[in-house]
Amino acid sequence: MWNGYRVGGRLNSHLRKMYHIKIGLVLLLSWTNSAVGSIAQHDDSFQPDHILRVTAQDYTEACNTRYSVLVNGSSPGPELRLREGKVNWIRVYNDMKDENTTIHWHGLTAFTAPFSDGAPAASQWPISAGHFFDYEVKPEVGTAGTYFYHSHVGFQAVTAKGSLIVDSVNDLPYSYDEERTIMLSDFFNETDKTIIDGLTSSDFTWSGETNALLVNGKSRQATNSTGSCQLASISIEPGLTYRLRFIGATALSFISLAIESHNVSIIEADGHYTKSVHTSFLQIGSGQRYSVLLTAKSEDELEKAGKRHFYIQLTTLARPETLTNLAVLQYSGGTGANLTTVPSPPPLPVAKIAEGWLDYELESLSPIYEFPTLDEVTRRIIIEVHQNVSDHVIWLQNGYEWVESFPKSPYLVDIYTGKLNTEETYQRAISRGNGFDNITRTFPAQIGEVLEIVWQNEGTFTNGGLDVHPFHAHGRHFYDIGGGDGKYNATANEERLKSSRPILRDTSMLYRYRNETDPLAPSGWRAWRIKVTDAGVWMYHCHSLQHMIMGMQTVFIFGDRNEVIAQSAPVGVGYLTYGGSAYGNSTHSPVVRHFFT
Incomplete structure (x- = not known):
């Protein structure tokens, strides 16, 4: 199965050897002299901290049997518990016969181990059938909390997922039993x-x-x-x-x-x-x-x-x-509930949506608070989202859809190999006025910029229909500065923020406020602020799987090529080719960069 990539990575052997030699010569000197991390072969003596095995098989849920992608034979998969500041090696086996897979650590940052973010076509080649990949995951101190992991390929995340809890190294601010x-x-x-x-x-x-x-x-x-x-x-x-x-x-x-x-x-x-x-x-x-x-x-x-x-x-x-x-x-105690009997009608009134639920009300507990004000914003990026019908039904951001098969190789790989020119990408985006480079379909930004990112909901091009969207950002979390009806007004929103203390989030809701409006008319917005401090390639997308598949995704590139590589370290060719030596299988152990150790 393609999923946007070559099945099995079977390039012509001569061309593949030449490609390895060419890229290897370019990167070898800086790779071997790097002071960041180390290179290791994960042979039989290496013991990962956690092992996840991804399979596809018939599985029964909700009284129905369905062919599903599972983690360690179940859905959800096993809960992982990590500790702040501790490096964890999580080995993910792709035991499927004809599918690629990855695992994304939803909500965790991957600044110094960028190939471990698990976003195919953005930050890594996917794990091909019969291969495995060792993810290096180190939760930052101060990020103790609730997360989860899931496949980031196709529709696999509907079943291929599990909870991930990060335990604190410090005393908790709240007590519980x-x-x-x-x-x-x-x-x-x-x-x-x-x-x-x-x-x-x-x-x-x-x-x-x-x-x-x-x-x-x-x-x-x-x-x-x-x-x-x-x-x-x-x-x-x-x-x-x-x-x-x-x-x-x-x-x-x-x-x-x-x-x-x-x-x-x-x-x-x-x-x-x-x-x-x-x-x-x-x-x-x-x-x-x-x-x-x-x-x-x-x-x-x-x-x-x-x-x-x-x-x-x-x-x-x-x-x-x-x-x-x-x-x-x-x-506990007494007779338990009959779990096969469902009360009808339900015990509580059927809920209705509350637009803007807890917007401007949830406040950060952290004593370290670095929320950038409107005066500090260096650039505002408006991302207009709506559905369109051309030869098929798609979701567009600023007039373009983004799907896994669009880039021929992951953006991060293209940056490392010099195929993607970050300076040209940035200049094209700035010249267009909306911060979007339509050639690479990315939003580039420079280190030090303070971005205000506005997701603007618009009526469907054909009939004005609207939907809600949970937008998720990989990489550094953003300050959620609220949302509202109609079109975004920065001055009015800044007034509302004077009595608020916005919190850091990685996923927030873009509401629609009505079922339909005029075609392309603005109806609902969600705004974020983020200071660009960490170079890398980060997915920003709607987290509804159907919408993602239909094009409601995009990519932010933070920093130039030198900054992206310096953020972590140069890597060997094994990371830069599909099925490369950084991906192990039954015949060879992977050669892996340890970014933290």
């Missing part, structure tokens, strides 16, 4: 291939709406009259305080979530501690994460309630059809 991880995801009846073919074909076929919402891989709907599938159960003890880590790992669904007879306090968003915010519900888009504190009921309160289980109710938002699913918050 225990914690629980709650991963939210979607189920689709059709296979990944069928969905991709339908979305990219000139005979456009929609994937269909989410068939089930899953909690930690489990779901049962009121319509399931047969089958052994069950609702997920989250077990707790009376009187204790719990940290609930919610992970929005959905493909499409924007979810409202509430817990029957319980309120919670938000303490973390996207890996950053916040001032405590009391709330009766959460809104979680694909890619977003929140930690909340929940105080469990006492035995006296449970006796008065007359029950020991309470429903967690999930409702999809901003979709043509509303889907409501449930999980169970189960107190």
Whole structure:
């Protein structure tokens, strides 16, 4: 299968040898003399800290069996726990027969190990079938929090994913007795291939709406009259305080979530501690994460309630059809809930979308606060997004779609080999006035710039239709400076920020504010600010998988070629060719750069 790349990397052997020699001679001197990191062969004596094996097979969820991509044989895959400041080597095997894969560490930064970001066509060649890749992951000190990992190829992330928790080296700002991880995801009846073919074909076929919402891989709907599938159960003890880590790992669904007879306090968003915010519900888009504190009921309160289980109710938002699913918050003692019986009607009112939920309200808890003001902004980039119909249905950013197959090789590889001229790319983008280089389809920026990035929602070119979009940034997190209806107004928004303390995020929601408007009319915006401090190639994209496949992605290039290479180190040719020696297989061990050690 192509996925935008040559199957198996089978170049003509003579040409491949010549290419290796040419690139190797260019990079050898600086590579071997580099003071950053070291080169090592990961032979049988090397022991990775974690091993993930990616397979494709029939798998049963929500009372249905579907051919799915799995991690270590399940969905979600195993939870990984890393520690701030500690280097982790995570080996990812691609055990599939005809598919590429990668793993992206969603929300974690990869500044000094750029080939470990897991974004194919942007920062690394994908892992071809029968190969493995050793990812070097070192969470920065100060980034303890809730993350997850997932494949970044095609539609694989609908099932190929798992939770990732970064533990702190310092005392926590909030105290609690225990914690629980709650991963939210979607189920689709059709296979990944069928969905991709339908979305990219000139005979456009929609994937269909989410068939089930899953909690930690489990779901049962009121319509399931047969089958052994069950609702997920989250077990707790009376009187204790719990940290609930919610992970929005959905493909499409924007979810409202509430817990029957319980309120919670938000303490973390996207890996950053916040001032405590009391709330009766959460809104979680694909890619977003929140930690909340929940105080469990006492035995006296449970006796008065007359029950020991309470429903967690999930409702999809901003979709043509509303889907409501449930999980169970189960107190110990007594008779447990019947997990194969789904109450109808649901115990809570069906939720409605709250546009701008907690915008300007969530505030950073960090004592180190370096939020750039409007006066410090050196350049504003407006990214206009809308759907278009040409020979197929696509999502455009500033008039262009971006898909994995567009660049013939990853941008980071082209920068290392000198194929992509970062200076020319930057000058073209500046001359166009909107910061976008339509030749490479990238947004370049220089180190030291302070960017204000505005995602501007517009009506579909044909009928004015609108959608919501959870936009996610790889690399350094951004300050989310809010959103609103209509067209972005910097002066008006700056007034709102005077009474706010924006927080760092890596994923935030672009709302639509109405179902449709005039074609290309502005209807909703989301704005970020970021100081460009780390060179590299970073994906910025909608995290709805269907929208990504239909072109709703782009790439930011921070820094010039020298700065990109200096940020980490020169690398050998094994990273710069598909199936190169940095990727191991059954016949050879990989030759790997240790960026941190």
